Amino acid sequence: MKITNLEAIILEVEVKNPASDALHTYDAGRTVVTRVYTDEGHVGYATTHIGRGKPTADVLKVLLEKELAPALIGEDPLFTRKIRHKLWNIADYHGAEGLAHWGISAIDIALWDIVGKSMNQPTAKVLGACRDRIPAYSMAGWYFDSEKAYLEKVIAVVEEGFKAIKLKVGRYSLENDIERIKAARRELGSEFTIMVDANQGFDEREAIRRGRAYQEYGIRWLEEPLIPQHKQNHARLVQALDIPIAIGENYYSKHQFYDAVQAGAASVLQPDNRRAGGPTEWLEIGAITDAAGLHIASHGGGPVNVNMLCAIPNAIYLESGSLKHENKMLVTQLKMVDGEVLLPDTPGMGTEVREDFIAAHRVD
Ligand SMILES: [Mg+2]
Numbered sequence: 001m002k003i004t005n006l007e008a009i010i011l012e013v014e015v016k017n018p019a020s021d022a023l024h025t026y027d028a029g030r031t032v033v034t035r036v037y038t039d040e041g042h043v044g045y046a047t048t049h050i051g052r053g054k055p056t057a058d059v060l061k062v063l064l065e066k067e068l069a070p071a072l073i074g075e076d077p078l079f080t081r082k083i084r085h086k087l088w089n090i091a092d093y094h095g096a097e098g099l100a101h102w103g104i105s106a107i108d109i110a111l112w113d114i115v116g117k118s119m120n121q122p123t124a125k126v127l128g129a130c131r132d133r134i135p136a137y138s139m140a141g142w143y144f145d146s147e148k149a150y151l152e153k154v155i156a157v158v159e160e161g162f163k164a165i166k167l168k169v170g171r172y173s174l175e176n177d178i179e180r181i182k183a184a185r186r187e188l189g190s191e192f193t194i195m196v197d198a199n200q201g202f203d204e205r206e207a208i209r210r211g212r213a214y215q216e217y218g219i220r221w222l223e224e225p226l227i228p229q230h231k232q233n234h235a236r237l238v239q240a241l242d243i244p245i246a247i248g249e250n251y252y253s254k255h256q257f258y259d260a261v262q263a264g265a266a267s268v269l270q271p272d273n274r275r276a277g278g279p280t281e282w283l284e285i286g287a288i289t290d291a292a293g294l295h296i297a298s299h300g301g302g303p304v305n306v307n308m309l310c311a312i313p314n315a316i317y318l319e320s321g322s323l324k325h326e327n328k329m330l331v332t333q334l335k336m337v338d339g340e341v342l343l344p345d346t347p348g349m350g351t352e353v354r355e356d357f358i359a360a361h362r363v364d
Contacts, residue, residue, distance in 0.1 A: 001039065001042070001077060001118065002077075003036060003037070003038055003072045003074065003075050003076075005037040006034065006035070006036050006064060006068075006069035006072055006073075006107070007034075007035045007037070007065070008061040008064040009032070009033040009035070009061075009358060009364070010033075010057045010061055010363050011031045011033060011357070011358065011361040012030050012031075012054075012361055012363045013031070014029060015027045015029040017144075019142035020142060020143040020168075021168045021171070021197065021199040022168060022169065022171045022198050022200070023171075023200060023201055024199065026051035028051055028053055028054045028056075028057075030050040030054055030056075030057040030363075031047050031048065031049045031057075032060050032061060032106070033046070033048075033353050033358065034046040034064055034106040034107065034109075036111065036114065038077055040118070042077075042114045042117045044077065044110030044111055044113035044114035044117070044349075044351075045110055045113050045351040045352045046106040046107070046109035046110040046304075047302075047329070047330075047351055048060065048105075048274050056099070057364075058364065059099060060099060060102055060103060063099060063103045064103045064106065067090060067091075068087055068091070068104070071083070072107065078114075080112065080115070080278075080279075080280050083107070083108075083111060084104065084277075084280050084281075087103075087104045091103070091104065096252075097252035097253065098252065101252045101277065104277065105274055105276070105278045107278070108279060108280050109278040109304055110351070111278070112126075112127075112279040113348040114348070115348075116347050116349060117347045122307060122343055122344060122345060122346060122348070123279065123307045123348055123349050124310040124311045127283065128311060129311055130312070131310050132343045133337070133342045134309040134318045134341055134343075135164065135316065135318065135340050136162060136301070136317065136318040136319075136339060136340060137162065137163075137165055137166055137195060137317055138157040138162045138165050138166070139301075140156065140157045140166075140321075140322070141153065141154060141166060141167030141168055143168055143171050147183070151183060151184075151187060154187050156322070157188075157322075158188060160323070160336075161336055161338070161339060162339055163192060163193060163338075163339035164192065164193035164220070164317070164339070165184065165194055165195070166195040166319070167180055167181065167184055167195070167196050167197070168196075168199065169181075169196045169198050169210070169214070170198035170202060170210070170225075171201070177196070177214070178213060178217075181196070181217050181219070182217075185217065193220050194217070194218070194219055195219065195221050195222075196219050196221075196222055197223035197224060198223065198224055199224055200226060200228070202225045202226060203226065204226060207222075207225035207237055208237065208240050208241065210222075211237060211241040211243050215242045220244070221243065221245065221267070222241070222243050222245055223245075224246070225237060225245065228247060228248075228249075228251060231259060231263040232263055234260075234263070234265035234266060238264055238265065238267065239264075244266075244268055245265070245266045245267055245268070246266055246267070246269075246270055246297065247260065247266040247268075247270065248260065248266070248269040249299035251269075251271070251275065252275050253276065253277055253281055254277070254284040254285050254288060257289065258288050261292045261294065266294070267294060268295045268296070269285070269289045269297075270296070270298065270299045271296065271308075272298075272299035273298070273304045274300075279307070279308060279349075282312070283311070286308075286311075286312035286314065289314060290312070290314040294314065295314050295315070295316045296314050296315040297317040297318070298318050298319050300319055301318055301334075302330070302350075303344055303346070303349060306318060306343055306344065306350070307343065307350065320334075320336075323341070328357055329357045330352065330354065331346070331350075331352040331353070332344045332346040332350035334350075
């Protein structure tokens with residue numbers, strides 16, 4: 001089998017109610033669809049969502065089509081590690097991390113989609129699956145315009161059947177954080193698992209002050225309390241607090257994860273499949289963290305993350321949005337049973353995008 005072409009398509013969906021965390025608002029609503037074609041009819045898909053900065057999608061499309069794609073043409077798509085090495089060599093002059101790694105990751109996901117499709121199996125099984133479902137938590141506790149809107153989201157999470165939820169903290173005072181946690185706990189009951197995410201909102205001293213308060217409420221983990229570059233500072237939080245520290249959504253490649261593990265920066269590492277790398281890199285991040293006795297949770301949901309978490313033994317949680325309504329972008333639909341999301345039986349990564357969705361939302 002040979003790769004014949006790569007196409008990057010930009011889709012845009014209007015964001016009617018932008019969600020906010022401690023520092024950011026996500027309003028761009030763009031997704032780059034990467035399609036890799038082969039001479040045997042298999043087409044590999046990856047979707048890269050751009051939450052902030054619309055022009056980033058344009059840059060990524062140019063990077064994929066003009067810079068990275070020529071290295072793919074004529075290659076066997078099953079040689080995923082050979083291709084990753086070629087792409088690193090192309091990108092390392094301007095930095096194989098950053099946006100270039102978004103491109104490399106998208107290609108790797110599309111290649112592993114082809115691998116699964118060519119073997120007629122979900123990619124998790126081709127990688128060596130260790131489970132067929134993964135516990136999920138809902139990322140529902142954003143900052144909204146009113147407390148009423150916040151509580152409605154929290155209640156919807158229980159009604160949908162999740163057993164865990166993540167709440168944003170750190171935008172306002174510690175007192176406000178505690179009010180949000182208490183209000184959620186009242187609706188969720190004592191058994192429900194709650195994580196909190198500060199999205200880099202604190203410095204070390206403030207993270208210790210707030211972390212001590214959160215841990216009194218049985219919070220499962222404190223996520224990204226500091227900027228991700230401050231690995232040593234995170235390591236001091238791990239020592240100072242009882243609450244587990246989670247970090248990783250902004251790390252690129254196994255090298256940054258290795259550094260974080262070496263520093264003792266967290267108990268839970270959270271690769272993002274756009275940044276960390278595709279399945280090839282995820283497996284190595286999984287192995288590094290497993291050897292260190294640490295856990296993996298995904299940053300983000302969807303079928304790529306489900307496939308990866310079902311192939312990584314030390315994975316504990318899938319992050320997810322609501323699965324209640326039909327996913328209008330993807331052919332593959334995810335299903336949750338007893339708070340766990342099932343590995344879809346779709347051959348490949350489950351990333352195939354519906355043609356009607358592309359037609360309705362394509363901007364480039
Ligand atoms: Mg986060």
